[in-house]
Amino acid sequence: MRPDLIAFCASVVFLGISLAVTQQKEAAAKVSKSDPSVYAELNKVPEKARVRRNPMETDPDAVAAGRNLFERHCAECHGDTAEGGRKAPSLRAEEVQNSTAGAIFWILSNGVVRRGMPVWSKLPEPQRWQLVTYIKSLGVRLTQPANPSLPKADLTPLTAPASPPH
Amino acid sequence: MPSFTPLITVTVLCVLLCALASPMPSTAQERPYIVTYDHYLEEPGNLEIEYFSTFGTQRGGNDFHAFWVEFEYGATAWWTTELYLDGQTTFHDSTLFTGFRWENRLRPLKHEHFINPVLYMEYENKNGADKIRKEVEGLDVESDFLTPNSEARKEHVHELEFKLILSSTVKGWNFAENIIAAKNLSNNPWEFGYALGASRPLALRASAHRCTFCRENFSAGVEMYGGLGDRYNFGLRNTSQYLAPVAAWYLPSGWTVRVSPGFGLNDNSHRLLLRWGISREFSGFGEMIAHFFRSGR
Numbered sequence: 460m461r462p463d464l465i466a467f468c469a470s471v472v473f474l475g476i477s478l479a480v481t482q483q484k485e486a487a488a489k490v491s492k493s494d495p496s497v498y499a500e501l502n503k504v505p506e507k508a509r510v511r512r513n514p515m516e517t518d519p520d521a522v523a524a525g526r527n528l529f530e531r532h533c534a535e536c537h538g539d540t541a542e543g544g545r546k547a548p549s550l551r552a553e554e555v556q557n558s559t560a561g562a563i564f565w566i567l568s569n570g571v572v573r574r575g576m577p578v579w580s581k582l583p584e585p586q587r588w589q590l591v592t593y594i595k596s597l598g599v600r601l602t603q604p605a606n607p608s609l610p611k612a613d614l615t616p617l618t619a620p621a622s623p624p625h
Numbered sequence: 626m627p628s629f630t631p632l633i634t635v636t637v638l639c640v641l642l643c644a645l646a647s648p649m650p651s652t653a654q655e656r657p658y659i660v661t662y663d664h665y666l667e668e669p670g671n672l673e674i675e676y677f678s679t680f681g682t683q684r685g686g687n688d689f690h691a692f693w694v695e696f697e698y699g700a701t702a703w704w705t706t707e708l709y710l711d712g713q714t715t716f717h718d719s720t721l722f723t724g725f726r727w728e729n730r731l732r733p734l735k736h737e738h739f740i741n742p743v744l745y746m747e748y749e750n751k752n753g754a755d756k757i758r759k760e761v762e763g764l765d766v767e768s769d770f771l772t773p774n775s776e777a778r779k780e781h782v783h784e785l786e787f788k789l790i791l792s793s794t795v796k797g798w799n800f801a802e803n804i805i806a807a808k809n810l811s812n813n814p815w816e817f818g819y820a821l822g823a824s825r826p827l828a829l830r831a832s833a834h835r836c837t838f839c840r841e842n843f844s845a846g847v848e849m850y851g852g853l854g855d856r857y858n859f860g861l862r863n864t865s866q867y868l869a870p871v872a873a874w875y876l877p878s879g880w881t882v883r884v885s886p887g888f889g890l891n892d893n894s895h896r897l898l899l900r901w902g903i904s905r906e907f908s909g910f911g912e913m914i915a916h917f918f919r920s921g922r
Contacts, residue, residue, distance in 0.1 A: 523833035531877075535908040536668075545912070546670065569736040572702045580737050581655070581665045583797040583829035586841070 498554035500571045504562040511561030513595075515588040525593025528586055532579070541597055546575060556598030563591045656799055657873030659885045659900050660760060661822030661848045663801040664741035664792035666732055667699030670911035677883075677902035679758060681895045686771040689715045691723075691756040695904075698911065703732040713756045719774045724751025724782075730790070745788035745803075753780030758898060760786070762807045763816030763855050764863050766893035783810040797829045799846075805853075814857055820850035824871065835877050844873045848885070851894075865894035880905050 515521040529541065536547035543549035555563065567587050570578035579587060656663050659677065667673055675695040682688050691713040700706050709726040728747040754777035756770055785808050792801040805818035824846025832839045851866035853859060869887030876882070880903060887898035 520833035524831040527833070527835055528831050535671075570702060572732065572735050575669045575702050577668050577699075577702045578665065578737055580794050581663075581799075583826055585830040589831055 497548040497574070498552065500566060500574070501554060501558050501562050504558075504565045508565035509559050509562045511559075511564060513560035513564070513588055513591055515585065515592045516560070518589075518592070521589045521592035522596045524586075525589040525591070525596075528582070528590050529593055532582070533590070541594065550594050551597050555594065560588075560591050560595060563594055564588060567591065655873070655881065655904075656801070656822070656824050657844045657846055657871040657883055657885075658801065658822045658824065658848050659871060659883055659902060660850045660869070661801050661820040662730070662743070662745065662788065662790045662792075662803055663799055663822070664732065664743045664790060666702065666705040666730055666743070667697050667906075668908070669699045669702050671699045671906050671908045672910035673697040673904055673906040675902055675904035677757075677900060679756070680897075680899040681756065681758065681770075682897045683770060683895065684767060687716045687718055689713055689756050689770070691758065693757050693759070700911075705730045709759075711751060711755055711757050713754060713774075715754075715756075715774055721754060721774055721778060723755040723757075723778075724749065726751070739793055741792050743790040743792070745786075745790055747786040747788075749782065749784040749786060751782050751784075753777040753782065755782070758895075760803075760805055760807075760818055760820065761850050761852050761865055761867065762786075762805050762818030763852050764858065765852060766863065766865050767889070767895050768893075770895075784808065785810065798823060798825045803850075814855045816855045817853035817859065818851065819853055820848060822846060822848040822871070837877055842875045842877070844875070846871050851890070863893060864891075866890040867894055867898060869898070869900070 515525075529537075530539070533541075536544055537550055538544040538547075541550040543552075549555070564587055566576070567579045567582075567590060569580075570576045572578065579590075582590070655665065673695070675697065677693050677695070679691045680688070681691065691711070693709050693711045695707055695709050697705060697707040707726075707728040707730075709728065711723045711725065712721060713723055714720040726747055726749045728745065731744045731746075733742060733744060753772065754774045787806045789804045790801065791804075792799065794800075799822070801820075801822040803820040805820070807816045807818070809816075824844055826841055827843045827845065828840035831841050836842070847868065847870050849866070849868050851861070852864035854862065854864060866889070867887045868890055869885045871883065871885040873884075874882045883900075883902045883904075885900040887900060889896050889898075
């Protein structure tokens with residue numbers, strides 16, 4: 460057998476093994492929605508970043524734009540309605556919704572690389588703030604005491620642009 | 626490498642079938658560069674399949690069309706691994722498969738910084754007819770590509786290539802610098818090269834509605850790349866240098882189209898390297914493969 464053929468086969472086999480091993484590790488470390496440690500990174504956000512204001516907070520289009528961005532880039536891991544998926548935790552959880560916009564923005568920008576959350580600074584800063592606005596809008600239903608007919612944690616998909624949080 | 630052809634075909638078909646069977650396409654909003662690398666890696670578990678083409682002019686010989694397919698997989702959030710399959714057609718000569726490359730990119734730092742380093746390691750197994758010009762290094766010049774395919778293919782090249790990728794993103798702009806060191810394993814000296822890139826999306830805010838032609842779906846920039854000689858002749862002398870505007874279009878369906886006309890900056894360079902590429906990312910590919918391995922036990 461030719462050496463270059465052996466090298467090619469070895470590369471493909473190694474690639475397959477690395478695929479399997481890493482994915483098995485990820486599956487083993489499957490995100491548990493009830494595990495609070497998956498949100499621990501939010502507590503590590505530097506104070507300076509935590510107190511940053513969301514410049515898109517009052518932009519009427521920010522939630523809809525953020526939802527578009529979420530569907531394109533985030534839904535594959537966090538689920539279509541951000542309730543969490545196999546690879547990533549719920550963004551409707553209290554830990555996220557009680558965090559400041561600045562803290563969520565910091566996590567988006569820096570990722571949690573060792574836990575599989577990629578760095579999203581590839582999106583321009585205004586788009587990241589639009590995403591933050593959308594994520595925070597998911598918590599509006601959690602904190603609405605005025606309408607008791609809604610369940611406390613309503614996980615149904617939002618079908619119309621929600622109002623930004625006040 | 627005629628014996629490679631069936632193997633390559635089977636591999637490509639298997640990966641394509643697996644990718645098409647994976648749950649859904651996704652978009653990664655990558656930079657428009659074709660030669661330069663930035664510090665963003667593939668999302669974990671995702672597979673991106675890319676096809677690129679380069680049309681090159683050749684003074685004193687036949688123009689060529691070189692092409693390659695990339696299978697880029699995000700093994701983790703800090704490790705991306707990639708397999709390349711290269712080929713070329715030299716007009717009035719022949720078409721042939723020219724080799725493969727296996728590339729790995731590692732992100733050593735946990736967080737985002739002003740300058741973000743990524744370490745790149747690649748093994749190349751190709752023949753002397755390879756013309757994809759994915760990176761330019763050493764003293765390779767236009768006249769090196771005059772050799773007919775039947776002769777050039779007899780030379781076998783095993784090469785290791787290392788890059789230090791430095792990249793920054795500031796106010797929507799990305800600036801990337803790649804420092805290249807390559808070693809032909811057949812006792813040739815170390816060769817050096819570089820690639821620089823700057824790019825920016827045409828709009829920084831996303832639209833409230835899904836759209837195909839919105840400005841935020843386009844990104845443009847420029848890249849410059851060339852050789853820096855070898856261990857004994859370091860510098861720009863006798864090297865080829867290129868300047869290439871780049872543009873990318875991210876379609877909502879998940880496809881990305883890139884175009885880049887590259888212009889030679891000195892007499893050692895091809896006058897034109899017209900590149901274009903199309904890519905699509907598939908999420909959940911890794912999970913599907915892992916499931917396949919698990920169920921096979």
